[in-house]
Amino acid sequence: MRIDRTASHHVFVAGGIGVTAILGLLEGLPPGASSEIRYCVRHREHAAYLDVLQASGAEVILHESAAGGRLDVPALTAGLADDATVYCCGPEALMAEMAEAASRLHPDRVRCESFTGRVSAPGDRLGDSFEARLMLSEQVIHVAEDESLLQAMLRENVPVDYSCEGGACGSCVLEVVDGEIEHRDLCLSDEERGQSMAACVSRGKGAISVQA
Ligand code: FES
Numbered sequence: 001m002r003i004d005r006t007a008s009h010h011v012f013v014a015g016g017i018g019v020t021a022i023l024g025l026l027e028g029l030p031p032g033a034s035s036e037i038r039y040c041v042r043h044r045e046h047a048a049y050l051d052v053l054q055a056s057g058a059e060v061i062l063h064e065s066a067a068g069g070r071l072d073v074p075a076l077t078a079g080l081a082d083d084a085t086v087y088c089c090g091p092e093a094l095m096a097e098m099a100e101a102a103s104r105l106h107p108d109r110v111r112c113e114s115f116t117g118r119v120s121a122p123g124d125r126l127g128d129s130f131e132a133r134l135m136l137s138e139q140v141i142h143v144a145e146d147e148s149l150l151q152a153m154l155r156e157n158v159p160v161d162y163s164c165e166g167g168a169c170g171s172c173v174l175e176v177v178d179g180e181i182e183h184r185d186l187c188l189s190d191e192e193r194g195q196s197m198a199a200c201v202s203r204g205k206g207a208i209s210v211q212a
Contacts, residue, residue: 012025016163016169040090041064043067066171089113093162093163133209148199149174160199176196183202
């Protein structure tokens with residue numbers, strides 16, 4: 001992504017760890033340009049680089065999905081001034097929403113770069129298969145070697161929040177009721193790992209039970 005030097009206002013939309021791409025762009029803003037950052041995370045405590053963003057001079061608006069503050073992408077793009085350009089970097093779900101909402105804007109006014117923490121291709125083995133008992137929906141689902149718990153839950157139409165799909169944002173964190181977890185996330189503390197797991201990357205060792 002490159003800064004649009006013809007724009008009078010710059011709107012940065014970052015999802016989870018996609019904020020790292022936005023940090024680079026901020027450094028290239030023309031002097032005097034007005035800007036705002038829409039930063040989408042599950043919880044404020046998962047908002048990496050928030051202090052850096054706040055020190056950048058841009059207006060920073062935090063959208064915490066766990067607190068009901070999810071970004072309304074269609075409303076954002078509908079309200080864009082003609083001379084504003086929007087830049088978006090985040091997980092697939094956010095990018096798809098942005099592409100849909102921005103389809104009526106001039107292509108030069110929307111600049112996107114996808115980010116995903118996935119390091120595997122579909123069909124790659126991610127680890128041993130395991131069973132997950134979902135306490136709230138009262139289901140037991142099988143998580144195959146080549147899928148994550150998050151993917152298995154989505155396949156079974158179990159409602160689950162998610163964003164980065166790379167273990168970074170904390171959106172998909174579930175309470176673990178029972179079982180042993182192989183943690184692969186970047187967002188939980190050792191203490192939190194005692195009772196939680198990131199469904200997008202971490203795996204059960206054998207059967208586990210989670211609150212979902
Ligand atoms: S979706 Fe971001 S940590 Fe799982």
